[in-house]
Amino acid sequence: MLQELFSPSVQHALDLAGIFVFAISGALLAVRKNFDVFGIAVLAEVTALGGGLFRDLVIGAVPPAAFTDLGYFVMPLVASVFVFFLHPQVERIQGSVNVFDAAGLGLFCVTGTTKAYDYGLGLTASALMGLATAVGGGVLRDVLANEVPSLLRWDRDLYAVPAIVGSTIIVLCIRFDCLNGFTTALAVISGFGLRLAAMRFHWRAPRAWNRRSAATEAEAEKATA
């Protein structure tokens, strides 16, 4: 029912766009980690499809969309080929990749939330699944690359908050019965815009109280370097 809010072909195109930009981020990390061409493709697939796969397993939508829609599988391969040959150029336009990634974040948190609600989850759980859909692929990417997920690190710009805001707008709209094309677009744009702002102004989340001694800062800086 909710899904009717989007024209199916529009939703599908947006999904594919989100998958493509997430796949680019996975493939770029693989190049940086010096993986071979299969490592690049695997990391691109995992980053692009991991969040949605986790969501579908949890809500019981098996087989997951990632395995029933050929386009979902092909898109990360296209991204991999693209990065394989053009990674110096792609890295130079990292800024624009981040913009696309932010767009993917805004979109995935919204589609994740509505799909979870369609499958009967409660409002809070749906918002949570929206968040997991949006950030799950990136966490899997970092785990496979043997790095601390950037979602968890204090020295990265806010990533979870924009997704939470997008998801929350959707569940509030469902709750107050005002979910429509306009409010959906508003949610996507809120997530997207907040992530852009977080990157632009380097918004960061606080670490635990009393945990900001100079020693810790220096340590963290070293770890980042």
Place this chain on the structure above:
Amino acid sequence: MLQELFSPSVQHALDLAGIFVFAISGALLAVRKNFDVFGIAVLAEVTALGGGLFRDLVIGAVPPAAFTDLGYFVMPLVASVFVFFLHPQVERIQGSVNVFDAAGLGLFCVTGTTKAYDYGLGLTASALMGLATAVGGGVLRDVLANEVPSLLRWDRDLYAVPAIVGSTIIVLCIRFDCLNGFTTALAVISGFGLRLAAMRFHWRAPRAWNRRSAATEAEAEKATA
């Protein structure tokens, strides 16, 4: 049927208590790894709910309890806030946290086993799911924090054995038709008590035969430091 052995509200209260103490252990590791406030919350949620989530996916109980019961989701957030402000105090009482963690271990191996059996798994498989429920969250916590799971390390006190004992008592009671409130409590207390004893007396499992040269010890000590 088996679940009737517990009063639902008692079981729920025990579940929430187990979730809370596991969440504390996740949040404390996040503080030690210098994660930001979202990293703390994510690691608390994953540690507390990961084992049960894995169990529910495997036995086909979707959507998992973690997403249908709001309390399961809120409890780790409470633990995160608690650790965020009070982590120096909480670390000082690490001993008592370990006691609660041991209680969670004893409880989760028992509830995991009975839930798996309720969903039609065999006796051995149920005991296995009990073990996975009890230790799964901790393994996910360590993987996300980019550390070798302490479950696997030889230089940590026994963790799996107490859970195996608790699970085994339950399946033996099911097999010999004597599962009741008393034997269930016995299983919880066995797991709990064995873990306490393992910590108190530093019981450790052996490493592979012929693998205890001085060089290896020194290496391991360095890795631990």
Place this chain on the structure above:
Amino acid sequence: MLQELFSPSVQHALDLAGIFVFAISGALLAVRKNFDVFGIAVLAEVTALGGGLFRDLVIGAVPPAAFTDLGYFVMPLVASVFVFFLHPQVERIQGSVNVFDAAGLGLFCVTGTTKAYDYGLGLTASALMGLATAVGGGVLRDVLANEVPSLLRWDRDLYAVPAIVGSTIIVLCIRFDCLNGFTTALAVISGFGLRLAAMRFHWRAPRAWNRRSAATEAEAEKATA
């Protein structure tokens, strides 16, 4: 229907053989990482059963075979005991272990593909699940051991390609309606033989274009050492 192609008892024996050799590879890594006896058993179980578990969760075959067939669970324990006492000898015969691992790879990609198709996945998705079944356990093994999955590393011999070839032969046979005992054996042997050849002649996949400077090579060599 497809499964009838194999005599069930033959298929089961082959499955157990594949599980055993994968478990050996997991247990050996655990010994090398200095894990205790439970770490060895856990890593053996995860390596042997992880790929099939992932496949069964994705295609909705719950509870997964790993939890309904006692032999699947016992086999890795046997492998663990074996490695626990005999690891110096087993390491000395690493070559023959690799041969068995290659056999497991060839077999798992074929059984994974046919099982996924039996559960209604499309041809491409089935081939993909065959690949995931064959390589999934090894990826989980490396993640738990806190290493970069060897599947992704450029300095390892081809691993994914033999599995892809085996899976592809199966789906082509399904597509052109010529799947039978002979073509199935051909697929297994192709995967097996290609992996052997990749190890023998050190076939490796290329890294990203323009990513082969002397500095990078030196770095990578250091990382490998």
